[in-house]
Amino acid sequence: MWVMEGHSVISSEVLARYAADAAAEVAGVHTKQRRGARVSGGEVEVHIVIDYGANIPHVAAQVQQHVTDYLARMADMRPTVVNVVVDDVQRT
Numbered sequence: 522m523w524v525m526e527g528h529s530v531i532s533s534e535v536l537a538r539y540a541a542d543a544a545a546e547v548a549g550v551h552t553k554q555r556r557g558a559r560v561s562g563g564e565v566e567v568h569i570v571i572d573y574g575a576n577i578p579h580v581a582a583q584v585q586q587h588v589t590d591y592l593a594r595m596a597d598m599r600p601t602v603v604n605v606v607v608d609d610v611q612r613t
Contacts, residue, residue: 531596536560540567543591544605547583549575551611558588563601565592573612581605 540558544550544567556568567588571577585603592598 531598533560536565536592536596536598539592539595540565540588540603543588544569544584546591547580547587549580550584551609554609554611556608560600563599564604565600565602566604566606568606568608570609570611571607573610577607577610581607 537558537560540560541555544558545552545555549572551570551572554570556570558565558567560566565588567584569580569584571580584605588603589600592600
């Protein structure tokens with residue numbers, strides 16, 4: 522078996538893109554108006570637009586969970602906190 526020494530680093534920009542993509546997969550997040558995300562250390566901040574009529578606290582909690590699971594699966598990152606900022610509410 523061949524083993525290589527070293528490590529890999531995933532930039533905060535890539536992690537932020539993953540977080541934004543994960544948020545867009547949650548039902549109730551308005552996908553036609555994508556907002557951004559940022560990652561600093563173990564903290565993730567995701568900006569979203571919610572579909573009109575969606576339960577905002579429920580959607581935000583689902584975004585937090587999905588972003589956490591997605592980053593763990595795709596980048597082996599386990600955020601210490603995921604802050605969800607609802608920037609707007611839009612009709613679908």
